Amino acid sequence: xxxxxxxxxxxxxxxxxxxxxxxxxxxxxxxxxxxxxxxxxxxxxxxxxxxxxxxxxxxxxxxxxxxxxxxxxxxxxxxxxxxxxxxxxxxxxxxxxxxxxxxxxxxxxxxxxxxxxxxxxxxxxxxxxxxxxxxxxxxxxxxxxxxxxxxxxxxxxxxxxxxxxxxxxxxxxxxxxxxxxxxxxxxxxxxxxxxxxxxxxxxxxxxxxxxxxxxxxxxxxxxxxxxxxxxxxxxxxxxxxxxxxxxxxxxxxxxxxxxxxxxxxxxxxxxxxxxxxxxxxxxxxxxxxxxxxxxxxxxxxxxxxxxxxxxxxxxxxxxxxxxxxxxxxxxxxxxxxxxxxxxxxxxxxxxxxxxxxxxxxxxxxxxxxxxxxxxxxxxxxxxxxxxxxxxxxxxxxxxxxxxxxxxxxxxxxxxxxxxxxxxxxxxxxxxxxxxxxxxxxxxxxxxxxxxxxxxxxxxxxxxxxxxxxxxxxxxxxxxxxx
Numbered sequence: 001x002x003x004x005x006x007x008x009x010x011x012x013x014x015x016x017x018x019x020x021x022x023x024x025x026x027x028x029x030x031x032x033x034x035x036x037x038x039x040x041x042x043x044x045x046x047x048x049x050x051x052x053x054x055x056x057x058x059x060x061x062x063x064x065x066x067x068x069x070x071x072x073x074x075x076x077x078x079x080x081x082x083x084x085x086x087x088x089x090x091x092x093x094x095x096x097x098x099x100x101x102x103x104x105x106x107x108x109x110x111x112x113x114x115x116x117x118x119x120x121x122x123x124x125x126x127x128x129x130x131x132x133x134x135x136x137x138x139x140x141x142x143x144x145x146x147x148x149x150x151x152x153x154x155x156x157x158x159x160x161x162x163x164x165x166x167x168x169x170x171x172x173x174x175x176x177x178x179x180x181x182x183x184x185x186x187x188x189x190x191x192x193x194x195x196x197x198x199x200x201x202x203x204x205x206x207x208x209x210x211x212x213x214x215x216x217x218x219x220x221x222x223x224x225x226x227x228x229x230x231x232x233x234x235x236x237x238x239x240x241x242x243x244x245x246x247x248x249x250x251x252x253x254x255x256x257x258x259x260x261x262x263x264x265x266x267x268x269x270x271x272x273x274x275x276x277x278x279x280x281x282x283x284x285x286x287x288x289x290x291x292x293x294x295x296x297x298x299x300x301x302x303x304x305x306x307x308x309x310x311x312x313x314x315x316x317x318x319x320x321x322x323x324x325x326x327x328x329x330x331x332x333x334x335x336x337x338x339x340x341x342x343x344x345x346x347x348x349x350x351x352x353x354x355x356x357x358x359x360x361x362x363x364x365x366x367x368x369x370x371x372x373x374x375x376x377x378x379x380x381x382x383x384x385x386x387x388x389x390x391x392x393x394x395x396x397x398x399x400x401x402x403x404x405x406x407x408x409x410x411x412x413x414x415x416x417x418x419x420x421x422x423x424x425x426x427x428x429x430x431x432x433x434x435x436x437x438x439x440x441x442x443x444x445x446x447x448x449x450x451x452x453x454x455x456x457x458x459x460x461x462x463x464x465x466x467x468x469x470x471x472x473x474x475x476x477x478x479x480x481x482x
Contacts, residue, residue, distance in 0.1 A: 002105055002355050003328065004292040005197040006283060010272050011051065011114060011206035012312065013298035015042075015323045016225075017269035025223050027270050030277030031296060031325065038294070038327025039336040041368070045408060046300045046344050048382045049312045049319045051116045051206075054299040054344065059096040059122065061348035061363035063381065066472045067094060067118075070383030070403060074118045089118035091474045095360045096122040097348040101197045105357050108194050110185055113178040113201035123199075125185070129178050130203045135169035138162065138207050150210070153260050155310060156249040162208035163310065164257075164264035166216040173212055175202050179275045183282040200279060204272050205302070207311070211267035215274070218267045221259035227442075228258050233307035236446040238433045240404060240417055245308030253305060261304060289329065293354055296325040297344060306442075313382060315406040315415040315433070316443055320380060328354060332369065341378040341408055342368060379467050380406040380415075407464050411438045414448075414460040422468055434460070 015021040018028045020035035021042065047057035052072045053064040060067050067090050068074070074089050099122045101107035110125035134142055138161050139154075141147050145168045153164035167173055182200045190196055211218070229251045234242060245251070253261070276296070283289050301319045303309050312319050322344065326332050331354065345365040352359035353367035366372050383403035406415035416432030417425060425431065434450075434457050435443040447453040 001291075002107075002195045002357075003331075004195050004288060005101075005107075005295070005351060005355070006279075006292050007197070007199045007295045007297075008276055008279065009055075009113075009199060009201040010296075010298045010323075011201075011203050012300065012302035013205055013269060013272070013323060014301040014304075014318050015321055016318070017205075017266055018273075018323055020325070021323065023225075025219070025225075026266070027218060028273040030273050030280060031323075034276075034280065034294060034296060034327050035325050037329065037334055038325060038332045039334075039338060039369075041324040041326075041342050042337055042339045043341045043408075043410075044297075044322055044324035044344065045320045045341065045378050045380060046298075046322050047380055049300040049315060049380065050382050051299055051312075052118065053382065055115075056090070056117050058297070058299070058344040058347050059098070059117070060090070060094050061097065061345055061360070061365050062094070063345065063364060063379070063471055064383075065381060066364075066474070067091060068474050069118055070381065072116075090120060091472075093362070095363075096120065097351060097360075098122040098197055098199075100348075100360055101351075101355070101357075105355065106194055108191055108196040109198075110190075110196065111199040111201060112181045112185070113174070113199075114203045115201065127178075127181060129174050129181075131208070132169060132172070132174055132177075135167065135173070136162065136208045136210055141168055151216075151260070152210075153257055153264070156252045157247065159247075161311075162210060164261045165208075165210045167210035167212040170212055175204050175272060175275045178202065179278050182279060186282055186286055186288070202272055202275070205265055205268040209261070209264050209268055211264055211271050215267040215271040216264060218270050219263050221263050224259075224262050224266060226259055226262045227304065227306045228255060229253070229305055230307050230444060233442075233444045236444070237307060238415075238417075238446065238448065239431045241307070241309065241314055241433065244314060248305075248309045248311075250305030250310050251308045258305060265302070265304060293326070293328040293332070293351070295347065295351075296323060297347070298322045299344075315380060315404065315408075315413065317413070317437070317441075320406065320408070320413075326350070326368070338368075339410075340374045341376070341410060342366075343378045377407055377409050377463055379464070380408075405464055405468070407460050407467070409460070411436065412456055412460060413437060413443070414457065414464070416448075416461070416464075422473075432457075 019026040019032040046054040048054045048064045053069045056069045098109040109123045111123045150166040154160035349365045350368045353370045414434045432448045434447040
């Protein structure tokens with residue numbers, strides 16, 4: 001029988017929260033053990049540092065542009081009662097890899113937890129769980145709980161999301177619930193005569209950043225490499241990034257609040273690791289570990305106010321780069337740490353290679369264990385409708401439908417603003433970042449306008465242009481202005 005697949009997905013999960021990514025202080029024993037039994041990709045990136053485009057792109061093995069999914073708002077379209085999309089988002093012929101596994105190799109497919117996709121239903125069994133509003137939403141605890149009692153910290157400004165605190169529900173929380181449901185499905189509900197493709201998709205450590213006890217106080221702030229607001233890093237960034245930071249207003253947090261945020265976030269990452277351990281223990285207990293491919297990935301990472309911004313929506317290493325761990329005893333190399341750039345878009349072709357099934361011909365990406373040539377560069381994009389564009393060009397107050405595009409090599413990371421349909425800004429308005437990751441791993445100094453880096457900027461922009469010209473570009477990329 002073909003191998004099973006267990007895909008564990010998290011949200012806003014930074015690689016530096018994990019011991020297997022070099023953080024000696026991290027208490028993540030379960031993912032570290034998984035990494036020791038498999039292969040860790042140290043420089044994997046998502047295709048878009050925003051939930052819906054990243055998730056859809058990974059499932060479709062296509063870049064966000066090619067599946068009409070540059071924005072989170074595409075998930076607001078609805079499914080009919082028959083499960084068909086009332087509004088067509090994904091282009092005709094798009095094949096998501098759970099559909100391919102079910103149709104081509106009779107896999108059982110199931111997902112538990114967060115979905116956050118354009119209107120589609122690629123899983124045979126689907127139980128959606130994100131937050132439990134009986135306890136907390138993104139912006140506030142349920143009114144029956146006193147926020148001061150649970151040490152709730154909120155982002156300053158007009159969108160005061162919860163960025164730190166203690167979860168009031170204890171073990172009665174969404175991550176534990178989806179783990180319980182997945183364990184029940186593994187042990188009692190699946191068809192044991194068929195292979196399975198099971199996804200367990202945590203919303204955490206995404207907002208609300210509320211770690212259950214005792215994980216809320218797992219770390220002392222002095223044990224964490226807290227990065228406080230860096231004025232130099234803010235001043236050197238592209239206008240786009242500074243606009244995001246001005247909206248998020250993280251520079252207003254006191255040092256003590258920054259410490260609290262880091263303690264809460266890293267504690268929540270450790271709690272996700274705890275739930276991963278429960279799930280992997282069940283897999284072992286069911287006698288399935290030797291015949292199951294395990295993949296762990298996040299849809300994107302998270303900023304923690306290092307230069308004034310938080311959450312997602314830009315291409316910092318903490319946000320664009322993601323954990324990407326593969327394990328299958330005897331088939332995936334054990335204890336290997338691979339440093340070449342790779343992409344979440346590689347997931348489908350890599351699964352196809354390990355499962356022994358021909359991939360869909362139009363899938364992008366590569367088989368990471370297939371021995372092919374390394375690409376040497378990876379790409380990303382994110383779009384924003386005009387009402388949400390967080391910068392003004394030359395002080396003229398223009399709102400534009402625009403997108404950020406990015407390319408990364410082993411040494412450099414470049415991103416810049418393009419307009420609707422890929423139109424370029426004028427030279428005087430051009431807005432971008434270039435970071436030399438070899439000389440500046442914390443990305444503190446933008447070299448976009450540094451004459452000595454001019455040839456690097458020109459070369460990387462040429463690579464972006466070639467990539468752009470290679471893409472399919474359906475017409476429904478930017479929504480009509482309201």
